Amino acid sequence: MSSNSSKETMHVVSEAAHNDLITAAFIARGFNEQEGRAAAEIAAVATTHGNRTHNALKALHLDELLGSAIGNCTPGADLIKLPKRFAAAEVWDGNKKLGQLVAKEAFNRAIELADEFGIGMVSVDNAWHYLWGSGYAIDAAKRGYIAYTNCTSTLAEVVPFMGKFPTLGTNPHTWAFPTTDTLGFPICIDWATSTVSMGRVQQLKREGGTLPPESAVDAQGKPTTDPAEAVSLLPFGRHKGYGLSLVNELTAAYIGGSLPTIRGTQSSDAQEKTTSSFFFQIIHPEAVSGGAFANGRSQDANVQAVIDDILGHGNAHCLLPGQLEAEAAKKTAEAGGLLFSCAELEELNAIAAELKLPPLTSL
Amino acid sequence: MSSNSSKETMHVVSEAAHNDLITAAFIARGFNEQEGRAAAEIAAVATTHGNRTHNALKALHLDELLGSAIGNCTPGADLIKLPKRFAAAEVWDGNKKLGQLVAKEAFNRAIELADEFGIGMVSVDNAWHYLWGSGYAIDAAKRGYIAYTNCTSTLAEVVPFMGKFPTLGTNPHTWAFPTTDTLGFPICIDWATSTVSMGRVQQLKREGGTLPPESAVDAQGKPTTDPAEAVSLLPFGRHKGYGLSLVNELTAAYIGGSLPTIRGTQSSDAQEKTTSSFFFQIIHPEAVSGGAFANGRSQDANVQAVIDDILGHGNAHCLLPGQLEAEAAKKTAEAGGLLFSCAELEELNAIAAELKLPPLTSL
Numbered sequence: 256m257s258s259n260s261s262k263e264t265m266h267v268v269s270e271a272a273h274n275d276l277i278t279a280a281f282i283a284r285g286f287n288e289q290e291g292r293a294a295a296e297i298a299a300v301a302t303t304h305g306n307r308t309h310n311a312l313k314a315l316h317l318d319e320l321l322g323s324a325i326g327n328c329t330p331g332a333d334l335i336k337l338p339k340r341f342a343a344a345e346v347w348d349g350n351k352k353l354g355q356l357v358a359k360e361a362f363n364r365a366i367e368l369a370d371e372f373g374i375g376m377v378s379v380d381n382a383w384h385y386l387w388g389s390g391y392a393i394d395a396a397k398r399g400y401i402a403y404t405n406c407t408s409t410l411a412e413v414v415p416f417m418g419k420f421p422t423l424g425t426n427p428h429t430w431a432f433p434t435t436d437t438l439g440f441p442i443c444i445d446w447a448t449s450t451v452s453m454g455r456v457q458q459l460k461r462e463g464g465t466l467p468p469e470s471a472v473d474a475q476g477k478p479t480t481d482p483a484e485a486v487s488l489l490p491f492g493r494h495k496g497y498g499l500s501l502v503n504e505l506t507a508a509y510i511g512g513s514l515p516t517i518r519g520t521q522s523s524d525a526q527e528k529t530t531s532s533f534f535f536q537i538i539h540p541e542a543v544s545g546g547a548f549a550n551g552r553s554q555d556a557n558v559q560a561v562i563d564d565i566l567g568h569g570n571a572h573c574l575l576p577g578q579l580e581a582e583a584a585k586k587t588a589e590a591g592g593l594l595f596s597c598a599e600l601e602e603l604n605a606i607a608a609e610l611k612l613p614p615l616t617s618l
Numbered sequence: 619m620s621s622n623s624s625k626e627t628m629h630v631v632s633e634a635a636h637n638d639l640i641t642a643a644f645i646a647r648g649f650n651e652q653e654g655r656a657a658a659e660i661a662a663v664a665t666t667h668g669n670r671t672h673n674a675l676k677a678l679h680l681d682e683l684l685g686s687a688i689g690n691c692t693p694g695a696d697l698i699k700l701p702k703r704f705a706a707a708e709v710w711d712g713n714k715k716l717g718q719l720v721a722k723e724a725f726n727r728a729i730e731l732a733d734e735f736g737i738g739m740v741s742v743d744n745a746w747h748y749l750w751g752s753g754y755a756i757d758a759a760k761r762g763y764i765a766y767t768n769c770t771s772t773l774a775e776v777v778p779f780m781g782k783f784p785t786l787g788t789n790p791h792t793w794a795f796p797t798t799d800t801l802g803f804p805i806c807i808d809w810a811t812s813t814v815s816m817g818r819v820q821q822l823k824r825e826g827g828t829l830p831p832e833s834a835v836d837a838q839g840k841p842t843t844d845p846a847e848a849v850s851l852l853p854f855g856r857h858k859g860y861g862l863s864l865v866n867e868l869t870a871a872y873i874g875g876s877l878p879t880i881r882g883t884q885s886s887d888a889q890e891k892t893t894s895s896f897f898f899q900i901i902h903p904e905a906v907s908g909g910a911f912a913n914g915r916s917q918d919a920n921v922q923a924v925i926d927d928i929l930g931h932g933n934a935h936c937l938l939p940g941q942l943e944a945e946a947a948k949k950t951a952e953a954g955g956l957l958f959s960c961a962e963l964e965e966l967n968a969i970a971a972e973l974k975l976p977p978l979t980s981l
Contacts, residue, residue, distance in 0.1 A: 566785075
């Protein structure tokens with residue numbers, strides 16, 4: 256069966272079969288079953304939510320280009336929880352373990368800390384890419400918590416505001432709020448601090464098109480809208496996006512991250528580290544509640560009233576962050592499987608062929 | 619004495635005399651001595667750091683237009699600390715008390731919580747404007763902590779992305795990092811989530827000029843670059859700034875904030891609240907440290923190395939957030955007093971005349 260709800264024909268693929276294939280692909284790369292499952296599951300979550308850039312193919316490409324293939328990720332590594340110095344905070348040595356497992360476990364632990372202390376945080380040194388922050392944050396929000404995560408991106412592709420050379424990651428931030436009971440889905444704000452991604456630059460270069468103003472620079476560090484000339488990205492919103500990107504770099508630097516320009520590379524300097532850092536934070540909504548909501552509303556009803564006010568007054572066409580993802584998840588559920596384009600399915604089946612496994616079929 | 623280091627002639631004014639005058643002005647408006655001192659001091663901190671928009675004049679205008687004059691701020695009110703339900707979190711009923719005192723005390727308490735738990739937060743319901751987030755965050759960072767605050771702005775002046783009507787505050791975020799020992803000043807990232815402020819629109823209207831693209835809309839909700847046509851603001855960075863503004867609205871809604879479109883007004887609906895909300899968070903830098911910094915560096919030296927890398931590679935001309943403020947503070951110290959323009963000094967002395975106090979003089 257194929258679904259044709261958007262412009263593109265999409266194939267419906269069994270989630271279990273997808274997960275088995277991706278798990279096998281990770282196992283073939285040296286990872287253990289648990290790691291392979293975690294990688295497959297978060298990729299399925301991204302695809303379920305309509306995310307076409309952070310799917311299983313991306314996870315495998317990342318590992319191949321920048322991860323275990325060059326020593327920035329270690330299959331089967333043990334996550335090391337460092338001795339606890341503060342009650343509501345933990346610091347882990349990620350030990351280059353696959354990020355998908357680490358992120359899931361870190362948010363779970365931060366939830367336990369928030370249950371006890373109202374707020375909890377887990378910082379991770381020596382981390383390897385967790386693929387899609389929204390996946391973990393949406394899960395935490397569905398369980399009733401206010402979730403936040405940031406990380407340093409693998410490569411330094413972004414030029415600081417007023418600068419010439421890329422020394423910052425695309426450094427994303429992700430916030431999610433427990434609005435499922437009221438809106439039907441968690442509000443989830445998740446984006447990179449660059450205006451566009453390097454993937455988008457490459458896509459526009461292939462397909463023809465112009466970059467938004469102030470989104471990229473050429474080899475001389477001059478702003479360009481020509482994707483063929485673009486070699487590095489610019490932060491969104493000038494000094495504001497630059498500041499947001501610095502938040503990740505500084506948080507990482509306090510955790511244990513090293514020089515951004517050698518991150519994700521095979522550095523010749525064995526004394527420097529090339530790993531990313533993760534930061535996770537959970538707030539229990541009762542720990543911020545003053546309990547005095549207008550008109551006798553409950554906390555959830557108050558959040559709903561505020562959202563209704565924001566989207567009232569002629570703003571009904573505004574989208575809430577997380578809404579498109581929730582609509583995609585609904586379509587996925589209705590289709591009864593993960594939705595992939597022909598090109599994506601072909602690429603997944605090239606992996607199946609390589610592993611001598613049966614191809615994924617369109618249900 | 620007057621200082622002429624920028625294009626404009628600036629008068630050097632005794633900080634003590636400034637603080638006495640502003641304290642007297644607040645007392646004349648019904649506030650007590652402690653409140654007046656807190657208001658004067660944070661205004662002096664803003665002026666010290668070269669901030670021309672959030673000075674004592676703004677503090678008094680705010681109170682007159684939107685604060686105690688219309689019931690959104692109560693002079694002499696008691697701050698109420700609600701019963702504690704979680705160890706690392708406190709929630710206070712601001713009880714419409716002057717925000718300058720509340721913000722200072724909230725960050726102090728969050729520091730105590732972070733000392734104990736690694737991270738601490740204080741949420742404030744029924745809050746009234748704290749003037750300048752940087753002032754408190756810079757202070758916390760100078761004391762060695764990672765500080766963060768957000769709040770809902772008094773008025774809804776910002777149109778949601780894809781919307782037509784202003785239903786969001788300019789909702790600022792402030793982050794500060796304890797980089798004084800390495801850089802000589804704390805990195806402080808502090809801005810509104812609108813591209814420009816309404817004050818900037820009015821200034822461009824007076825002086826002639828064009829607004830940046832996608833920064834404001836006209837009465838019909840259509841984007842305009844003509845300051846004379848602009849009636850509402852747009853978030854910076856399209857959906858990204860919109861998401862950041864929602865973070866403040868949602869945090870406030872979970873705390874106890876009410877409908878954004880009636881915030882800061884004299885609402886006809888007595889059941890709805892018109893107050894803002896504050897959120898403060900402190901992280902102890904040791905509570906995120908993995909202790910394994912490259913090349914045997916200390917945590918501070920690691921942060922320095924990361925910053926050096928970001929500003930290396932031809933990026934030496936980039937500014938760090940907080941740098942201009944630190945340079946202004948140095949100039950203030952060299953001048954031996956607060957620097958005010960002729961127009962600002964005149965306005966301050968109109969207040970002195972009204973209070974039958976001697977005018978501030980140029981040292």
